Amino acid sequence: MKSQIAKLNAYQPGLSPKALKAKYHIEGELYKHASNENVFGPSPKVKEAIQTSMDDLFLYPEPNAPQLQKAIAKHLEIEPERIIFGAGLDEMIVIISRTLLRAGDKVVTSEATFGQYFHNAVVEDANMVQVPLKHGSYDLDAIAEAVDKDTAIVWLCNPNNPTGTYHSHEAIEAFIKKIPANVTIILDEAYGEYVTAADFPRTLELMETYPNVAMLRTFSKAYALAALRIGYMVTTKTLASKLNVLRPPFNTTRLSEQAALAALKDQAHLQKAVAINQREREKFYEIDTNLKLYPSQTNFVFVETSEATKLNQALLQAGIIAREFPNGVRITIGFPEQNKVIREVLAQF
Ligand SMILES: Cc1ncc(COP(=O)(O)O)c(C=O)c1O
Structure with a gap:
């Protein structure tokens, strides 16, 4: 072991x-x-979509949920190949860590944040550095200072779980500018759909200027599909194709793909x-x-x-x-x- x-x-x-x-x-x-969890539950259209999928239970799913990939790509106005799916973001974090981290690499994030960044960094024998929160928020200046030539990943949970606080577009862009381009900065926006602040980062726009920035979104929270385990990452086509090497071929299910499609359509x-x-x-x-x-x-x-x-x-x-x-x-x-x-x-x- x-x-x-x-x-x-x-x-x-x-x-x-x-x-x-x-x-x-x-x-x-x-x-x-x-x-x-979202106690209000998913769109009623989700149940119909699942019923319709019931006849196909004996079939393996199509790898990387291509129908959903296309629909999200259209929704976000990006190329489908930039989207990769996990059985929830939990699995996406496993795939990212497994792909990007070598033993001894440094991973930087905050204290009091989502635990799976730490868990998977340790599994990959990476060195985790967690900077204390400042007034319940990520201390972006201290995180930037902790980044060095050994750093492979910076995790930014925005808004942060468990504190709920967020950083603005301006603050995140100023932070990104301080980080070397070979460090992957991952903005975990699991709660992104719930954000109502007008200055929340326009992460897709940032990704156009800074290709080392990636974004995570899930159907578990505002879309209320936590039971079905499906979330996704948006990154460059190049990184997505490499992450796909590590993605188990049938990691998401036919039911989760159809349910997420129905949920996405019911904005x-x-x-x-x-x-x-x-x-x-x-x-x-x-x-x-x-x-x-x-x-x-x-x-x-x-x-x-x-x-x-x-x-x-x-x-x-x-x-x-x-x-x-x-x-x-x-x-x-x-x-x-x-x-x-x-x-x-x-x-x-
Ligand atoms: C910040 C954050 N990221 C990722 C996840 C994982 O979500 P899921 O695996 O349900 O997509 C959660 C779940 O609570 C979370 O709070």
Whole structure:
């Protein structure tokens, strides 16, 4: 076995609502607000698309979801060959790390960000450098300083999970300018569809000037297809063709391709979910509380507190399963009724 695997643990999911109820003797309903899923669900067209695909279950999928590739290319006005699919971005991160990282290469990102960047860097025996957050955001200046001649990848989670904060087009472009062109800068925009800030990076435009920049998007979040595991990367045709060497031939499924196609076509449904999320999100910033809520552009809010366990327990007792971190609690925005309960807990805490 690779010695570095000994240093890692398998991903630990949170307890199920049933297990939590038993553990903490909770009587009423428990609502899951721990994994940033979109509780409003996908477009109704998705179910129809899946039904139609049922007759083809015995067939392998077409490699790299070509129908979806074409549809996304048209939607984004780019060439289809620049798009590569993973069984969720989780798998895309595996493929990217496996392709780009040699033992001893350096990977730079922030502390308190999406854990899979670290996990896969360790698997590839790369050296991970994680720069502390500054006021809940990526410290782009410090990250630029940490980049050196050994650096292969910079991961920028924008907006960041778990803090929900983002950097603007201007800030990201200024950062890119400081980074050598042989370093791949990956903007993980898993929550990109939820962003309503007008100055959010126009990443495709940046990629025209800086071909070392790549973008990740997923159908798991705002498109509400987390169960089906499909996400994608946009990069140069050259890098996409090399990543395709490492992509398992049938990594995404016929069902996920057809479901994502239907979800993509129903932009009205997506926009409805985004608008409700924005309205609900804004209400969190009107709570009368001493707690610090980082400004979020996502479908979750991060509450900074030195009493994270206590706050998490208070939420649980009110029927809300949130996600605890050492310096706070991340809470997914869900249905208005549950959001109201969450805000009441925060106001009283
Ligand atoms: C920032 C970020 N990137 C990537 C992922 C992986 O998403 P998926 O594998 O569902 O596409 C997540 C999931 O929570 C995430 O928060």
